[in-house]
Amino acid sequence: MRTPRDRGVPGAGGTSTINDVARLAGVSIKTVSRVMNNEPNVRPETRDKVQEAATLLHYRPNLLARSLAGSRSFLIGLFYDNPNAAYITDMQRGVITRAREQGYHLLIEPQDSHAPDLVSKISSLLATIRLDGVILTPPLCDMAVVLHAIEAAGVPYVRVSPFLNPGRSPCVRMDETQAAYEMTRHLISMGHKDIGFIRGHPEHGGSHQRYEGFVRALRESQIEPRPEWVKQGYFSYESGVEAGRALFAEKTRPTAVFSSNDYMAFGVMASAQQVGIRIPEDVSITGFDDVPGAMLVWPHVTTIRQPVEALAYAAADILLTRQESEEGEPAPQAPDRLLPFALIERQSVRRL
Amino acid sequence: MRTPRDRGVPGAGGTSTINDVARLAGVSIKTVSRVMNNEPNVRPETRDKVQEAATLLHYRPNLLARSLAGSRSFLIGLFYDNPNAAYITDMQRGVITRAREQGYHLLIEPQDSHAPDLVSKISSLLATIRLDGVILTPPLCDMAVVLHAIEAAGVPYVRVSPFLNPGRSPCVRMDETQAAYEMTRHLISMGHKDIGFIRGHPEHGGSHQRYEGFVRALRESQIEPRPEWVKQGYFSYESGVEAGRALFAEKTRPTAVFSSNDYMAFGVMASAQQVGIRIPEDVSITGFDDVPGAMLVWPHVTTIRQPVEALAYAAADILLTRQESEEGEPAPQAPDRLLPFALIERQSVRRL
DNA sequence: CCACTTAATGACAGCGCTATCAGAGAGCGT
């Protein structure tokens, strides 16, 4: 009778252990370990001998055993609560790309940020699996209780595009204010002076920054934003429709509308269509985010592309680079990494 | 000087071990282990005593140690190579939902199905981390070399919507032929007799099944499909535009067009718009997949919704349920699990 | 009351690695 852990005939498809390699190479398992971890103080010929044996036996160090014995788990966690599928997969791709360079793996942990037991779930998770680092995306990265739980567990973490608590941890983000500023400059350079704005969800950090960049660009050109042309939205298509409807019901109407994100821009376009306003002949439209669906609506909307995958890569890089060097000292207090965005010009803006 | 593994003052935020619990409860660690794993043969009062101690110490079993000592890793892997973000996140959500019910975690492994070293990457991964199961999605689930590598590693796996090698492993899928059949029946019931069809990528299994369902429904109503109204597409928006253009250039034109997926349907709609054909007044359109962008184009397209999350849940369920019961015996040869799809009626089909 | 099963518990040996430290050589100045 074979027990569940019986690996069968050694070498015949079964996994080989560090012992097998040590025996074949005629050295101790510690030396094999040294070679596998690229530690110094191994004679080149010894190293070769070990490597040859390892190759011959198709030896792969067991990650679980390494984790248990050592101080690393080779696992990094990505925590998120974001309904946007494209954002999530881009994040995952970026993190995994960097993680693989170092033999790390990714554990994904979608979390309901409204769950009452969110913190206990996270604490419990971190106690169960010792992650070498976690990456937090909005809105989780702005929840103090979450940060506290992760800090309490002593796990290094990096936040992506945080709004609150600057400096509390390493962060990666793009300069949203600057992006909105440049988008507004773009509209102005196309001859627009009367520009409307659809604000995003007030609880989302980016909303304020985007508005701020908009206003700054306007004022810089001696244009005063008109309150009746600034409408509140909530980042959803429907809120865009509503905001557009309200905006186009005003006595005078702007020649361009800058929506805080693409979905609202689509909503604005739909509301325009309904009252016979043509885009971009009558009104120019710009969005923000460059969602994949952008290519589905006509005209394609001019927008800002956030470097999501690059942000993710950078976040993982901070985690893994620190892993490499540091061994207990307080981190060298890395400043936020700011990544470049791109203004994508398409057909929704007309030159006046 | 603190070593990296120094956990600091016991109990003070530090993780507690099974030893701490055993000591506090006044039992052996083995008994604690039994309680934590819900094993039988523990007196209720003992169980309570242990549970109390565990709660008091915020004890969480270390997953890594459990994996190494035991026969389970509490990790399941999701392998995919699919550009569709919504599909992937739905899959992940479904798998995670089921996994969490059993304290399992998800490791995601995007793979490039065209990479020359795909197999060695997979073998190496499976040797490094002992996964308790893996879930394969198209196109990976149809690659014999991949199946072989996983079988060689002795890891149980479930395939989602496979096309080839039926019966080689447990599978979950929806009945694509039936869905296409019902969609066609729907068009016929709306009074359409002249129906065009845009085929999908010939290397994707679903393409053939969808076409088959289409033809079956037609023939059942004594309608012979007209070859000049069947165009080849490749599941992309652009291929839809092209197919639509070719279709509308025919001498006579169908009253409805069934596209093998939504993106191509959008393309067909765009090509119709360009030559002044109105949807659905002049031509009705149906899609397949219900991609999220479907709500962005007007009119909203009638389509088939694939139960992606439910498929993922079912796949994980097969893996985890087997885990529970079986201990080495050959699986009871579960037949494929067929999950129900939904026909979503929207505004792109007109009753004749 | 005794052999005889069954339930409840514990002792202990690993799982496959890493960390620590001791030891064996090699090189070198005095």
Next chain:
DNA sequence: ACGCTCTCTGATAGCGCTGTCATTAAGTGG
């Protein structure tokens, strides 16, 4: 030749659990 450092290597003790098996306590039948 001696101690001394420095480089390379191995013996050994865990990491925090689970699996196996032995052991004790409790029940059962004759």
